[in-house]
Amino acid sequence: MKKYQEMSREELVAEKEALEAEYQKIKEQGLALDMSRGKPAADQLDLSLPMMDVLNSKSNFKSENGMDLRNYGCLDGIPEAKRLVAGMIGCKPENVIIYGNSSLNVMYDQIARAMYDGICGNEPWCKQGKVKFLCPVPGYDRHFAITEHFGIEMIPIEMHADGPDMDAVESYVNNDPLVKGIWCVPKYSNPQGVVYSDEVVRRFAALKPAAKDFRIFWDNAYAVHHLYKDNQAQILEILSECEKAGNPDIVLEFCSTSKVTFPGSGIAALAASEANLADIRSQLTFQTIGYDKLNQMRHVAYFHDIDGLNAHMEKQAELIRPKFEMLNELLTKEIAPRGIGTWVNPLGGYFICFESLEGCAKEIVAKCKDAGVTMTGAGAPFPYGSDPKDNVIRIAPTFPSLENLAKAAEVFVVVVRLVSVNKLLEK
Amino acid sequence: MKKYQEMSREELVAEKEALEAEYQKIKEQGLALDMSRGKPAADQLDLSLPMMDVLNSKSNFKSENGMDLRNYGCLDGIPEAKRLVAGMIGCKPENVIIYGNSSLNVMYDQIARAMYDGICGNEPWCKQGKVKFLCPVPGYDRHFAITEHFGIEMIPIEMHADGPDMDAVESYVNNDPLVKGIWCVPKYSNPQGVVYSDEVVRRFAALKPAAKDFRIFWDNAYAVHHLYKDNQAQILEILSECEKAGNPDIVLEFCSTSKVTFPGSGIAALAASEANLADIRSQLTFQTIGYDKLNQMRHVAYFHDIDGLNAHMEKQAELIRPKFEMLNELLTKEIAPRGIGTWVNPLGGYFICFESLEGCAKEIVAKCKDAGVTMTGAGAPFPYGSDPKDNVIRIAPTFPSLENLAKAAEVFVVVVRLVSVNKLLEK
Numbered sequence: 137m138k139k140y141q142e143m144s145r146e147e148l149v150a151e152k153e154a155l156e157a158e159y160q161k162i163k164e165q166g167l168a169l170d171m172s173r174g175k176p177a178a179d180q181l182d183l184s185l186p187m188m189d190v191l192n193s194k195s196n197f198k199s200e201n202g203m204d205l206r207n208y209g210c211l212d213g214i215p216e217a218k219r220l221v222a223g224m225i226g227c228k229p230e231n232v233i234i235y236g237n238s239s240l241n242v243m244y245d246q247i248a249r250a251m252y253d254g255i256c257g258n259e260p261w262c263k264q265g266k267v268k269f270l271c272p273v274p275g276y277d278r279h280f281a282i283t284e285h286f287g288i289e290m291i292p293i294e295m296h297a298d299g300p301d302m303d304a305v306e307s308y309v310n311n312d313p314l315v316k317g318i319w320c321v322p323k324y325s326n327p328q329g330v331v332y333s334d335e336v337v338r339r340f341a342a343l344k345p346a347a348k349d350f351r352i353f354w355d356n357a358y359a360v361h362h363l364y365k366d367n368q369a370q371i372l373e374i375l376s377e378c379e380k381a382g383n384p385d386i387v388l389e390f391c392s393t394s395k396v397t398f399p400g401s402g403i404a405a406l407a408a409s410e411a412n413l414a415d416i417r418s419q420l421t422f423q424t425i426g427y428d429k430l431n432q433m434r435h436v437a438y439f440h441d442i443d444g445l446n447a448h449m450e451k452q453a454e455l456i457r458p459k460f461e462m463l464n465e466l467l468t469k470e471i472a473p474r475g476i477g478t479w480v481n482p483l484g485g486y487f488i489c490f491e492s493l494e495g496c497a498k499e500i501v502a503k504c505k506d507a508g509v510t511m512t513g514a515g516a517p518f519p520y521g522s523d524p525k526d527n528v529i530r531i532a533p534t535f536p537s538l539e540n541l542a543k544a545a546e547v548f549v550v551v552v553r554l555v556s557v558n559k560l561l562e563k
Numbered sequence: 564m565k566k567y568q569e570m571s572r573e574e575l576v577a578e579k580e581a582l583e584a585e586y587q588k589i590k591e592q593g594l595a596l597d598m599s600r601g602k603p604a605a606d607q608l609d610l611s612l613p614m615m616d617v618l619n620s621k622s623n624f625k626s627e628n629g630m631d632l633r634n635y636g637c638l639d640g641i642p643e644a645k646r647l648v649a650g651m652i653g654c655k656p657e658n659v660i661i662y663g664n665s666s667l668n669v670m671y672d673q674i675a676r677a678m679y680d681g682i683c684g685n686e687p688w689c690k691q692g693k694v695k696f697l698c699p700v701p702g703y704d705r706h707f708a709i710t711e712h713f714g715i716e717m718i719p720i721e722m723h724a725d726g727p728d729m730d731a732v733e734s735y736v737n738n739d740p741l742v743k744g745i746w747c748v749p750k751y752s753n754p755q756g757v758v759y760s761d762e763v764v765r766r767f768a769a770l771k772p773a774a775k776d777f778r779i780f781w782d783n784a785y786a787v788h789h790l791y792k793d794n795q796a797q798i799l800e801i802l803s804e805c806e807k808a809g810n811p812d813i814v815l816e817f818c819s820t821s822k823v824t825f826p827g828s829g830i831a832a833l834a835a836s837e838a839n840l841a842d843i844r845s846q847l848t849f850q851t852i853g854y855d856k857l858n859q860m861r862h863v864a865y866f867h868d869i870d871g872l873n874a875h876m877e878k879q880a881e882l883i884r885p886k887f888e889m890l891n892e893l894l895t896k897e898i899a900p901r902g903i904g905t906w907v908n909p910l911g912g913y914f915i916c917f918e919s920l921e922g923c924a925k926e927i928v929a930k931c932k933d934a935g936v937t938m939t940g941a942g943a944p945f946p947y948g949s950d951p952k953d954n955v956i957r958i959a960p961t962f963p964s965l966e967n968l969a970k971a972a973e974v975f976v977v978v979v980r981l982v983s984v985n986k987l988l989e990k
Binding site for chain 2: 173175176178181184185186187188189191192193195204205206207208209210236237238240241244245248251252262278281282285394398399400401419422423424425426427428429430431
């Protein structure tokens with residue numbers, strides 16, 4: 137198979153004509169497929185159904201701390217749930233606050249609190265001028281949506297194979313007191329599947345921020361979302377690394393069971409130093425009387441501990457892995473040899489990040505749409521929706537059935553080839 | 564029995580000595596009782612236990628709108644839950660947004676949004692100067708805590724037997740553009756049990772606010788919390804009254820099932836005009852992907868509809884009513900004839916609001932504490948914790964057993980008598 141870049145103009149025109157014909161045939165099928173949504177498939181959710189039975193009218197509704205789980209109280213989570221979450225992210229239970237059903241909400245609240253109340257006694261961000269966030273790109277669109285919503289200036293930071301460009305991060309954080317935070321998905325990052333190396337984590341922990349109220353927003357969303365049993369990424373535990381580096385308060389870590397049990401009906405959590413937790417609790421007491429302790433206990437009663445949770449995630453991996461492998465094989469066969477796209481085959485998480493030829497992503501997504509295949513919007517993984525090279529496409533393989541995913545992937549391949557040919561013919 | 568005010572000094576001194584002796588004996592018992600907490604008792608919670616069985620691993624997890632309740636999605640609540648909540652407060656389902664587990668959190672978020680994003684395109688409150696809230700007193704301490712937290716100036720408004728002093732409300736709202744809101748608990752108010760009359764509700768609906776972004780914060784917390792089957796308060800439905808008065812956007816209504824099923828594991832809701840809902844949804848989309856739909860369906864599957872919910876509340880009333888009646892009888896027998904306290908026997912809600920002689924509330928609460936009986940802090944029902952007459956004490960009868968409540972109430976009576984005697988002897 138020949139690289140498109142090595143084809144003659146005549147070869148490219150012939151390829152274009154063949155692909156146009158194929159694309160027309162696809163369009164006539166009237167497909168309605170979707171590779172845009174980072175959602176579990178129904179069979180993954182089925183695996184959590186037994187959790188609906190672990191609490192029932194005959195259960196003991198007492199926490200080990202004596203509290204009646206059915207009544208008011210318990211601002212920051214029951215101890216059993218703190219232990220479970222601590223197991224997920226490798227920190228100490230006493231550093232955990234358990235929230236409601238959504239870690240996105242926890243992050244939103246944390247930014248809101250920093251903007252208007254200030255962090256740990258510091259002046260609210262909103263009174264300090266135009267504050268800034270570092271945004272490793274490509275990244276998670278809902279992170280960027282929150283910072284944009286609050287009027288925070290976003291500065292893109294290039295992602296490397298082992299994490300964000302730490303030279304750039306250090307340069308911004310250690311010199312500019314208006315840089316107040318950075319969004320990180322340290323394990324199986326959304327969308328690239330990057331795993332932060334030990335060196336990167338240590339450099340994060342050792343930052344010397346110009347701003348006292350700078351915080352790393354460490355969204356450990358895919359902490360337990362491995363695809364392979366024997367090849368699982370591990371990252372250094374950030375809280376203890378920060379403590380060792382003399383920076384105990386520099387990080388806020390987030391996680392949830394949204395993609396472990398039921399999205400929307402999971403439990404979310406924040407982990408941080410005692411100083412940060414005390415600050416957060418002092419505000420939280422105005423906001424709520426406490427979160428859903430029954431759902432916290434439901435998760436604990438189902439998983440018991442991190443081993444139970446990991447065993448559950450292995451079953452999910454068995455359902456997801458074939459989807460990732462199929463896509464990887466198809467792209468390896470149809471795209472790589474033609475030189476028209478790259479990606480890293482991830483070991484976990486929910487996405488494959490495809491990089492097309494420059495200037496092609498929007499057109500690929502549009503042409504997929506016209507052929508009945510919905511992709512995540514081009515640009516979505518960038519602050520302000522702006523992909524400077526217009527070449528990043530987030531593929532979400534989990535939600536469709538393997539069969540539908542295969543159909544969608546074949547359309548995607550044809551479209552990538554067609555748009556690439558067109559791009560090369562423009563020159 | 565003689566009124567204390569009619570006793571001679573000698574009689575008062577004799578009474579004081581007898582009461583001091585009685586108080587000492589009580590203190591020696593080492594009691595640990597609590598009439599401070601507006602929480603359901605365990606037997607009330609037991610009534611909701613069957614709700615823990617209505618969803619299980621064999622259930623159908625589809626909403627009537629086709630959505631998989633176990634997955635992401637549904638920003639503003641499933642239609643089934645909207646209908647149930649609409650039944651509770653008498654509005655239309657399309658005016659309801661279902662949230663998470665706490666209406667306090669909904670109110671907090673609403674104030675935060677108004678402060679920093681602004682309401683319906685208006686300038687954020689925080690940029691308009693020192694904004695103000697009207698606070699009918701006595702009222703709910705957590706309402707006042709939220710407004711104080713956000714630096715909103717609180718103006719006390721006197722409560723009458725049929726609701727807030729509407730002359731004062733109209734005068735403030737219709738003339739001062741910095742008056743942005745008022746806290747209302749329109750039915751069985753916390754703590755007095757006041758039910759707003761139709762005239763009061765209509766005057767609220769007909770307000771002509773000087774501020775376009777003024778909102779009535781209508782916390783219908785006790786909408787279904789009647790004590791008697793045959794003597795239930797009804798209030799006019801505020802949304803439709805506001806619409807009729809040409810003020811559809813003036814009100815935000817809040818409610819929850821916290822004291823219907825399980826506090827902390829209930830569902831909370833907001834009801835408002837379509838313009839308000841659109842404004843709220845546009846912000847909510849940054850904050851969350853959606854709330855716990857399984858718990859929404861759990862409530863619907865248990866109650867089916869408002870009739871089922873009302874039947875459930877009747878059972879709760881049977882458990883609570885004897886506590887209220889016992890207290891009312893004791894106060895009627897021991898306090899009223901001595902002229903040292905007044906209260907209104909409520910038809911619903913969670914509290915009895917006791918008014919002692921002026922200048923006695925703090926001392927009564929302190930002396931109860933010393934005798935092992937915890938009361939809500941004196942002053943708590945007032946903005947900034949400041950009760951100008953120092954004579955309001957909130958009694959919460961639901962949480963203790965009837966037996967413990969009776970013991971606590973006897974201590975309370977002795978303490979009220981003792982503190983009243985002391986007060987009269989000061990003169």
